[in-house]
Amino acid sequence: xxxxxxxxxxxxxxxxxxxxxxxxxxxxxxxxxxxxxxxxxxxxxxxxxxxxxxxxxxxxxxxxxxxxxxxxxxxxxxxxxxxxxxxxxxxxxxxxxxxxxxxxxxxxxxxxxxxxxxxxxxxxxxxxxxxxxxxxxxxxxxxxxxxxxxxxxxxxxxxxxxxxxxxxxxxxxxxxxxxxxxxxxxxxxxxxxxxxxxxxxxxxxxxxxxxxxxxxxxxxxxxxxxxxxxxxxxxxxxxxxxxxxxxxxxxxxxxxxxxxxxxxxxxxxxxxxxxxxxxxxxxxxxxxxxxxxxxxxxxxxxxxxxxxxxxxxxxxxxxxxxxxxxxxxxxxxxxxxxxxxxxxxxxxxxxxxxxxxxxxxxxxxxxxxxxxxxxxxxxxxxxxxxxxxxxxxxxxxxxxxxxxxxxxxxxxxxxxxxxxxxxxxxxxxxxxxxxxxxxxxxxxxxxxxxxxxxxxxxxxx
Amino acid sequence: xxxxxxxxxxxxxxxxxxxxxxxxxxxxxxxxxxxxxxxxxxxxxxxxxxxxxxxxxxxxxxxxxxxxxxxxxxxxxxxxxxxxxxxxxxxxxxxxxxxxxxxxxxxxxxxxxxxxxxxxxxxxxxxxxxxxxxxxxxxxxxxxxxxxxxxxxxxxxxxxxxxxxxxxxxxxxxxxxxxxxxxxxxxxxxxxxxxxxxxxxxxxxxxxxxxxxxxxxxxxxxxxxxxxxxxxxxxxxxxxxxxxxxxxxxxxxxxxxxxxxxxxxxxxxxxxxxxxxxxxxxxxxxxxxxxxxxxxxxxxxxxxxxxxxxxxxxxxxxxxxxxxxxxxxxxxxxxxxxxxxxxxxxxxxxxxxxxxxxxxxxxxxxxxxxxxxxxxxxxxxxxxxxxxxxxxxxxxxxxxxxxxxxxxxxxxxxxxxxxxxxxxxxxxxxxxxxxxxxxxxxxxxxxxxxxxxxxxxxxxx
Numbered sequence: 001x002x003x004x005x006x007x008x009x010x011x012x013x014x015x016x017x018x019x020x021x022x023x024x025x026x027x028x029x030x031x032x033x034x035x036x037x038x039x040x041x042x043x044x045x046x047x048x049x050x051x052x053x054x055x056x057x058x059x060x061x062x063x064x065x066x067x068x069x070x071x072x073x074x075x076x077x078x079x080x081x082x083x084x085x086x087x088x089x090x091x092x093x094x095x096x097x098x099x100x101x102x103x104x105x106x107x108x109x110x111x112x113x114x115x116x117x118x119x120x121x122x123x124x125x126x127x128x129x130x131x132x133x134x135x136x137x138x139x140x141x142x143x144x145x146x147x148x149x150x151x152x153x154x155x156x157x158x159x160x161x162x163x164x165x166x167x168x169x170x171x172x173x174x175x176x177x178x179x180x181x182x183x184x185x186x187x188x189x190x191x192x193x194x195x196x197x198x199x200x201x202x203x204x205x206x207x208x209x210x211x212x213x214x215x216x217x218x219x220x221x222x223x224x225x226x227x228x229x230x231x232x233x234x235x236x237x238x239x240x241x242x243x244x245x246x247x248x249x250x251x252x253x254x255x256x257x258x259x260x261x262x263x264x265x266x267x268x269x270x271x272x273x274x275x276x277x278x279x280x281x282x283x284x285x286x287x288x289x290x291x292x293x294x295x296x297x298x299x300x301x302x303x304x305x306x307x308x309x310x311x312x313x314x315x316x317x318x319x320x321x322x323x324x325x326x327x328x329x330x331x332x333x334x335x336x337x338x339x340x341x342x343x344x345x346x347x348x349x350x351x352x353x354x355x356x357x358x359x360x361x362x363x364x365x366x367x368x369x370x371x372x373x374x375x376x377x378x379x380x381x382x383x384x385x386x387x388x389x390x391x392x393x394x395x396x397x398x399x400x401x402x403x404x405x406x407x408x409x410x411x412x413x414x415x416x417x418x419x420x421x422x423x424x425x426x427x428x429x430x431x432x433x434x435x436x437x438x439x440x441x442x443x444x445x446x447x448x449x450x451x452x453x454x455x456x457x458x459x460x461x
Numbered sequence: 462x463x464x465x466x467x468x469x470x471x472x473x474x475x476x477x478x479x480x481x482x483x484x485x486x487x488x489x490x491x492x493x494x495x496x497x498x499x500x501x502x503x504x505x506x507x508x509x510x511x512x513x514x515x516x517x518x519x520x521x522x523x524x525x526x527x528x529x530x531x532x533x534x535x536x537x538x539x540x541x542x543x544x545x546x547x548x549x550x551x552x553x554x555x556x557x558x559x560x561x562x563x564x565x566x567x568x569x570x571x572x573x574x575x576x577x578x579x580x581x582x583x584x585x586x587x588x589x590x591x592x593x594x595x596x597x598x599x600x601x602x603x604x605x606x607x608x609x610x611x612x613x614x615x616x617x618x619x620x621x622x623x624x625x626x627x628x629x630x631x632x633x634x635x636x637x638x639x640x641x642x643x644x645x646x647x648x649x650x651x652x653x654x655x656x657x658x659x660x661x662x663x664x665x666x667x668x669x670x671x672x673x674x675x676x677x678x679x680x681x682x683x684x685x686x687x688x689x690x691x692x693x694x695x696x697x698x699x700x701x702x703x704x705x706x707x708x709x710x711x712x713x714x715x716x717x718x719x720x721x722x723x724x725x726x727x728x729x730x731x732x733x734x735x736x737x738x739x740x741x742x743x744x745x746x747x748x749x750x751x752x753x754x755x756x757x758x759x760x761x762x763x764x765x766x767x768x769x770x771x772x773x774x775x776x777x778x779x780x781x782x783x784x785x786x787x788x789x790x791x792x793x794x795x796x797x798x799x800x801x802x803x804x805x806x807x808x809x810x811x812x813x814x815x816x817x818x819x820x821x822x823x824x825x826x827x828x829x830x831x832x833x834x835x836x837x838x839x840x841x842x843x844x845x846x847x848x849x850x851x852x853x854x855x856x857x858x859x860x861x862x863x864x865x866x867x868x869x870x871x872x873x874x875x876x877x878x879x880x881x882x883x884x885x886x887x888x889x890x891x892x893x894x895x896x897x898x899x900x901x902x903x904x905x906x907x908x909x910x911x912x913x914x915x916x917x918x919x920x921x922x
Contacts, residue, residue, distance in 0.1 A: 033777075034775070034776065034777030034778060034779065035775065035776060035777065036776065094779060095773070095775060095777075095779050097773070097775070098676070101675070159777050159778055160778055200680060200683075202680070202780070204778045204780065211742075211743055212741045212742050212743055213741070213742030214562070214742070214890065214893040214894060215559070215892065215893045215894070216741065216892075216893065217863060217891055217892040217893070218763075218765045218767060218791060218793065219661060219663070219793055219861070219862045219863025219864050220758065220861070220862045220863050220887065220891075221741070221758060221862065222661075222758060222763040222765050222793045222862055223748045223749065223752075223754075223757030223758040223759075223761055223763040223793070223862065224737075224741075224746055224747075224748060224754050224757060224758040224862075225741060225743055225746060225747060225748075226743070226745070226746075226747040227765050227766055229697075229765075229766035229767075229768065229769050229788075230697060230698075230700075230701065230765065230766045232694070232769075233693070233694040233695075233696075233697035233698045233766065233769070233788075234694075234697075234698040234701075235694075236690075236691060236694035236695075236698075237691075237694045237695040237697075237698035237699075238698075239691075240691065240695075276685075280673045280674070280677065280682070280685075280686060281672075281673050281674030281675070282672055282673055282686055282687070282818050282819070283817060283818065284687070284817040284818040285685055285686060285687075285818065286685075286686060286687040286816070286817070286818040287684045287685060287686075288684065293684075293685050296684030296685060297681070297682060297683060297684040297685040298684075300684055302679075302683040302684040304679045304683050304688050304690075304691065304782055305688055305690035305691045305694065305771075305772065305783075306679060306690075306772050306773050306778070306779060306780060306781055306782070306783070307690065307771065307772030307773035307774050307779065307781075307783060308690050308693075308694070308769060308770065308771055308772065308774075308786065309769065309770045309771075309774040310766075310768065310769055310770075311766065311767050311768030311769065311789070312556070312558070312767050312768035312789055313768045313769075313770040313787075313789075314495070314496065314556060314558070315495065315496060315497065316494075316495030316496065316556075316620050316826070317495060317620060317621055317665045317767070317789065317791070317826050317827055318495065318555060318556050318767060318768065318789070318892070319663070319665065319767060319791055319863075319864075319892065320767055320768075320892055320893075321765055321767070322766075322767070322768060325769065326774075327690075327694075328772070328773055328774075328778065328779070330679060330778070330780055332679065332680055332683045332684070355747070356744060356745040356747070357743050357744065357745040357746065357747040358743070365777070365778050366778055400680070400681070401680045401681050401682065401683055401684060401685075402678060402680025402681050402780075403680050403780075426681065429675065430678055430681075431676065431677075431678040431779070431780065431781055432675040432676045432677065432678070432781070433675060433676070
């Protein structure tokens with residue numbers, strides 16, 4: 001299987017330097033979709049991707065409006081009789097705080113010890129870029145792709161893919177395909193290749209507790225009024241049971257129980273709990289009782305406080321009763337939980353425990369359904385063969401704890417099977433300071449994708 | 462009693478404009494003692510007070526080092542045979558956040574509707590300034606004071622009076638006196654004059670919960686690890702019982718129960734709960750069950766969360782498990798609670814409920830003992846007579862929920878009776894945005910103090 005692609009590998013090797021320079025330029029754009037002051041940067045990143053698509057010979061390139069940040073679309077449809085594949089990635093990135101923990105500024109990429117360090121290096125600009133490189137090799141070296149490709153690069157994945165579904169619905173006509181390849185996932189452990197078959201859904205909300213119309217002197221008013229910060233803490237504490245399970249009534253009602261076979265598959269994955277704890281920096285793991293760590297983080301729903309704030313947070317002391325306090329919370333959901341229903345359950349629970357003397361509001365921020373994709377689809381099997389060839393190990397089939405809402409959207413709106421093909425080991429620190437991408441995985445990712453498209457040319461239709 | 466001071470009143474009236482200008486200059490100095498970047502401003506405010514003392518004829522003026530912010534000392538000791546009075550106030554102010562709620566910048570004072578608006582206008586620069594004005598009237602008009610005065614103006618009251626006790630001990634020799642007058646309290650309701658006889662003590666601490674060494678992706682890690690923000694909420698929620706009482710074991714052990722007579726006195730204070738709720742902006746009051754609102758805020762101990770923070774607090778969504786979360790908490794204490802003991806109880810409770818998977822630390826920030834001063838002391842009675850004369854209503858004897866740690870220090874270290882004489886109604890918004898001082902109270906405060914010193918000249922020694 002190697003020989004047929006020797007010319008493409010040679011092209012890849014010959015263009016490594018300019019490709020790296022282009023990748024770093026891409027990383028320099030602070031395309032943080034969640035922060036409105038970065039909207040022009042997000043737009044700039046979209047234009048960057050569009051320009052790159054045009055340069056390598058992709059056609060019908062379009063920075064397509066969504067009502068939010070644009071989707072960059074482009075296609076190449078001249079492989080008559082061959083299947084059509086949608087390639088999805090996202091060019092937006094997570095916020096960067098806490099900024100002081102970055103060794104170098106997050107948008108000033110550096111190459112060190114075989115890694116590229118920058119926000120978005122792995123999630124997801126690196127994976128977008130390696131797909132562009134695979135297309136470039138085919139088009140520049142052979143003047144054609146072995147399959148028909150439609151590229152869809154999103155700009156709102158890190159802020160909830162708020163406008164994507166509507167865009168997919170509106171663009172059904174130009175999104176006809178046989179399979180969607182989503183490249184926004186990673187490896188399981190170390191450098192073991194993996195294909196993700198399960199993704200958790202997401203429900204992200206904010207809780208606002210408002211009390212007095214001003215911060216009050218905690219001496220003069222302490223004992224007279226309900227403290228919004230204390231109340232927020234009590235509300236948040238009410239969300240879990242002492243055994244680690246989510247305490248929101250009805251939360252588990254729609255959860256599809258794990259079968260014995262599924263539990264057995266998960267139990268056989270290589271997992272070194274000691275090394276995992278050390279990587280994270282904790283002395284004990286924790287979660288819903290009755291489930292293993294791998295089950296809890298991949299196949300069971302969770303509720304986490306993502307942030308909380310209120311009152312005085314500076315140096316020293318300020319003796320106030322805060323006028324208000326806030327928390328961001330989110331649930332990771334599994335099949336068959338419905339994010340909208342889970343939001344209602346959480347909201348109803350919070351409002352039910354909210355006491356008098358404060359006003360409590362719960363607002364849905366974003367959501368995405370969970371998904372579970374088929375292992376036995378020929379496109380999944382082809383991906384597994386290519387991964388094994390390039391990375392020298394059989395690919396694992398895993399359930400990822402994260403959410404890629406688009407996966408469920410491709411399934412539901414476009415009726416497509418989805419293959420989740422990503423190339424980043426779990427120590428990439430996506431969403432955290434000092435995010436990085438291994439350069440060998442980036443290059444091997446290109447080799448894998450080059451071959452994958454060749455393999456898909458013979459996909460039964 | 463009015464006639465004997467007509468010349469001093471006339472002087473006060475004639476100098477009103479220049480006094481107001483000087484008061485506003487004082488307010489322009491952002492002397493926030495809790496924030497180290499304002500240390501030069503705190504020093505500037507100390508020099509301002511010292512200069513003012515010198516100008517009006519006070520002697521031995523000294524910006525006295527404490528190891529922290531200085532104490533401004535000055536005396537006038539030529540009233541042979543007359544008693545000696547220490548006048549205490551503080552020239553430092555609270556932090557100003559949330560800054561966006563200020564109608565005008567906090568250190569750009571404005572006069573509007575008979576009030577001076579600025580941080581420190583009431584607490585405590587206005588009260589310091591009116592004492593200076595009273596001394597000026599005596600010294601400029603009559604060339605002498607009727608009593609011996611020692612001024613002590615502190616620069617750390619708003620950050621816990623950390624160095625004051627040591628300074629008082631070191632300066633015992635130049636602090637010999639018959640009584641201390643502390644002007645850092647206020648009226649009870651509306652414009653009813655009051656003398657504070659009880660002050661709550663303070664214990665201020667910080668709780669730090671640390672988990673993973675980095676923020677983690679809540680998708681990839683949710684369900685695997687203990688969430689520090691959730692844990693912080695659970696710890697904070699464990700500090701109160703459902704009936705509003707503090708749940709820390711032993712917290713109430715040393716609390717001196719209210720006598721029937723004390724409860725009766727409190728019950729007879731004028732208090733319009735409806736108007737109070739409206740002023741605060743809440744639909745219900747709340748606190749330890751079994752006690753009235755006035756008892757809870759003045760004569761019972763409390764525990765409040767003053768601030769909390771951790772994880773993502775920005776616009777939009779960030780799907781992380783925060784690496785750490787923090788809270789500032791403080792207790793208001795009543796006789797005979799010991800702040801050091803209460804800190805130990807709170808710390809032990811927090812550490813006892815702290816789970817595995819995170820590290821929890823509790824750090825004492827500052828503390829001050831509670832105090833209860835005698836109603837029947839002749840200096841207290843003289844203050845009551847002067848207040849009634851100037852404000853036209855008998856002074857109430859009240860317990861203030863706030864803390865003025867120096868009160869207990871004067872009692873304990875210098876063995877002095879303390880009179881708490883302040884002039885600010887409760888709507889002054891001390892510690893909150895848009896703090897203000899009523900100008901009529903400021904002027905009537907000067908008239909009261911002018912007479913009070915006259916009255917104290919005949920204090921039995």
